[in-house]
Amino acid sequence: MRHLRLGFGGFAALAFCLSLMLLTPPLQAADSDPQAFETGEAENLLGDALVSVNGARIERARFNAAFARIAAFSTAADPKALALDVLNGLIDDELILQFAIENDLDAAAEAVEDEIERLKDNMGADRWDEWLMKNLYTPEQFREELRQHLVTLAVREHVTAHLREGALHARARHILVAQESEAQLVIRRLRAGENFAALAAALSLDVSTREDGGDLGWFIRGELLDRRLGEAAFSQDLGDIGGPIATRLGYHVLQVIGRAERGIEAGRLPYLIETTFTLWLEAQLEAADIRFDLEALESLAGAMP
Numbered sequence: 001m002r003h004l005r006l007g008f009g010g011f012a013a014l015a016f017c018l019s020l021m022l023l024t025p026p027l028q029a030a031d032s033d034p035q036a037f038e039t040g041e042a043e044n045l046l047g048d049a050l051v052s053v054n055g056a057r058i059e060r061a062r063f064n065a066a067f068a069r070i071a072a073f074s075t076a077a078d079p080k081a082l083a084l085d086v087l088n089g090l091i092d093d094e095l096i097l098q099f100a101i102e103n104d105l106d107a108a109a110e111a112v113e114d115e116i117e118r119l120k121d122n123m124g125a126d127r128w129d130e131w132l133m134k135n136l137y138t139p140e141q142f143r144e145e146l147r148q149h150l151v152t153l154a155v156r157e158h159v160t161a162h163l164r165e166g167a168l169h170a171r172a173r174h175i176l177v178a179q180e181s182e183a184q185l186v187i188r189r190l191r192a193g194e195n196f197a198a199l200a201a202a203l204s205l206d207v208s209t210r211e212d213g214g215d216l217g218w219f220i221r222g223e224l225l226d227r228r229l230g231e232a233a234f235s236q237d238l239g240d241i242g243g244p245i246a247t248r249l250g251y252h253v254l255q256v257i258g259r260a261e262r263g264i265e266a267g268r269l270p271y272l273i274e275t276t277f278t279l280w281l282e283a284q285l286e287a288a289d290i291r292f293d294l295e296a297l298e299s300l301a302g303a304m305p
Contacts, residue, residue: 051087051292053094058087066090069136093148095284100151105158107150115146159280160273163264167272168221170233171258173214175199176206176250183244183251190241196255205250218262220272222279229254 049057067086076082100106120128132142173196177183186203190196197213204210216224216233224230226247236242236256244251264272 051091051290053091053290054098054288056094056098058090058094063087063090065136065141072136091285091290092281093152095281095288096152096155097148099284100155103155103158105151105154107147107154111150112143112147115150116143156273156277160276163220163269163272163276166261166263168234169218169258169260169262170220170230170256171218172216172233172254172256173197173200174206174209174216174229174255175204175214175253177203177253178205178250180244180246180251183253186253187241187243190253190255218258218260220264220276222275223272234259 048061049059050063051058063086066089067083070086071079071082074082076085097106123131132139137145175183175186175196177186182203186199189199200210200214204214206214209215219230219233221234222230224233226249228247229245229252232242232245232254233256236254238256238259241253241255243253245254
């Protein structure tokens, strides 16, 4: 069961500080569904930790250090939002690390030290110490940040490796209208035998597909911008007229016209890797037991300058 998702999630702790490396992008926020406790109960369960992630604590000192680094480089006007962003990043990191340990993907200490030595050699010892100070790292804090970075890369590679061999694709076409009643009328007309492509050209609000009969092309799970529409394409029977499917754009009438295992073009692969990894991480959040003290979190964020 999902217990927590706050604010604007992602790997913000790396994005501002590890400018020497290829960094992981922020993840899109999810809706909050917190498992909160009365202050006394939370203190018994969490001690001085702000959050526990499947029993692993995120200590206040760890949060404070991460927040200080990000705040030093951030132009965010809302310190509370920034605090929640930092906390979400630490939760993401903890879930990734737990998965890595369970699946023997944790970065070896030797790999971390080798990377640090490479960075030192490239920068020079004096400049290296200066860089650590400027970015508010102790050597040990940076070592842990680098370990997390290497672990994240390894987990991403692990959970997206199948994409390099191809993936199940769906091909679908749709008609987008503004009102649910309009979508219901379109469905009745299609089931009465009217031509889908002709109705799409005449009625669809999606200017990018209506001239092609509403054809969305081939896509994998999670690739469409609205995931509700994408999920319907993988659950509907071929040929069926489905809908109305409500999205932020309106109401969709959907017909799935194909499913097949297909290769993924090189130009699509980076985006699909990130999309697949994001969906995987959201699934980890859904399954995780994440607990926090709401009062402590509110007072912490409110006290930020």
